[in-house]
Amino acid sequence: MRGIRYGFLNNELVQTVCQCALGSIFIFASIDKIFHPIQFSKIIENYQLLPKTFIIAFAVIIPWIELSFGIFLFLGYFPKLSAFILSSLITIFIIAILINAIRGININCGCFSTSPEDIKPNILFLIIRDLLFLIPGLVILFFSNRPIRIVKKAKI
Amino acid sequence: MKKRNIRIGLLLSMMILFLLYYLYPCINLKFVNISNYVNQTNIEEFKYIYFLYGNVCNLCNSGVFLYKQENASDVLFIVPEELQSIDIDNLRRTFHLKGKIFNGNERTKELIKKIIKCERIADIKINLKVVKENRRIKNYVQF
Numbered sequence: 001m002r003g004i005r006y007g008f009l010n011n012e013l014v015q016t017v018c019q020c021a022l023g024s025i026f027i028f029a030s031i032d033k034i035f036h037p038i039q040f041s042k043i044i045e046n047y048q049l050l051p052k053t054f055i056i057a058f059a060v061i062i063p064w065i066e067l068s069f070g071i072f073l074f075l076g077y078f079p080k081l082s083a084f085i086l087s088s089l090i091t092i093f094i095i096a097i098l099i100n101a102i103r104g105i106n107i108n109c110g111c112f113s114t115s116p117e118d119i120k121p122n123i124l125f126l127i128i129r130d131l132l133f134l135i136p137g138l139v140i141l142f143f144s145n146r147p148i149r150i151v152k153k154a155k156i
Numbered sequence: 157m158k159k160r161n162i163r164i165g166l167l168l169s170m171m172i173l174f175l176l177y178y179l180y181p182c183i184n185l186k187f188v189n190i191s192n193y194v195n196q197t198n199i200e201e202f203k204y205i206y207f208l209y210g211n212v213c214n215l216c217n218s219g220v221f222l223y224k225q226e227n228a229s230d231v232l233f234i235v236p237e238e239l240q241s242i243d244i245d246n247l248r249r250t251f252h253l254k255g256k257i258f259n260g261n262e263r264t265k266e267l268i269k270k271i272i273k274c275e276r277i278a279d280i281k282i283n284l285k286v287v288k289e290n291r292r293i294k295n296y297v298q299f
Contacts, residue, residue: 027167115273115276
């Protein structure tokens with residue numbers, strides 16, 4: 001794999017655009033949740049996926065993870081790690097939406113806003129949108145110039 | 157280094173824009189002039205305004221909260237326009253309310269909508285205690 005060069009996706013400009021795009025998406029998504037953790041916890045509760053004891057913790061921690069790694073990615077710090085974490089989050093959100101789609105529950109996504117005024121978009125739209133959000137993360141993860149450094153522990 | 161500085165600048169301006177976008181309903185609420193929404197000429201006399209658009213019962217939290225306000229005269233109670241004078245009398249007698257009670261209108265509903273938009277509450281059927289200061293909303297509590 002090392003020898004393969006993906007000229008376009010490897011390009012610094014493309015990488016920067018992907019980093020800024022994914023970073024800004026997550027920064028934008030996190031702000032409202034940080035200001036309204038109780039409302040966000042209600043949205044998570046509606047997903048009916050987590051036990052009640054974890055909901056508050058999840059509602060408080062997730063937006064801060066989104067914000068901090070969004071900022072890291074936007075500024076170009078730890079791009080692969082940030083892209084990995086944010087892409088994992090998107091994957092988790094897609095799975096959560098899919099599970100509720102199978103159950104037939106139409107939930108308020110809570111992706112960008114905790115406002116009850118938000119129109120409930122259809123699930124197909126949400127999944128396609130999240131899949132599109134996954135693209136920049138995957139581009140950073142798999143086509144970035146900077147290799148992931150894996151430090152192996154020396155055997156004693 | 158120059159590229160990173162550009163990114164930091166972009167990030168800061170973006171964050172300010174996002175914050176303004178999300179906090180706009182609450183910022184807007186800070187500048188609301190209550191007298192434009194509550195049609196009372198003597199609005200200055202009242203320190204607190206209660207919007208009783210939700211459920212009020214003797215033993216529930218809202219009722220207990222209202223009992224605490226008995227005999228306070230600097231309080232204005234606003235109830236939905238559907239409520240008739242007999243219901244208002246019942247309310248006054250049940251909770252020993254001394255303050256003025258009157259029916260709201262579409263404008264009062266607009267004010268409540270502004271508050272629920274800031275608080276991210278879905279339904280207008282809530283009870284609110286608004287603390288007033290110089291015709292502006294100083295603070296509010298949902299009960």
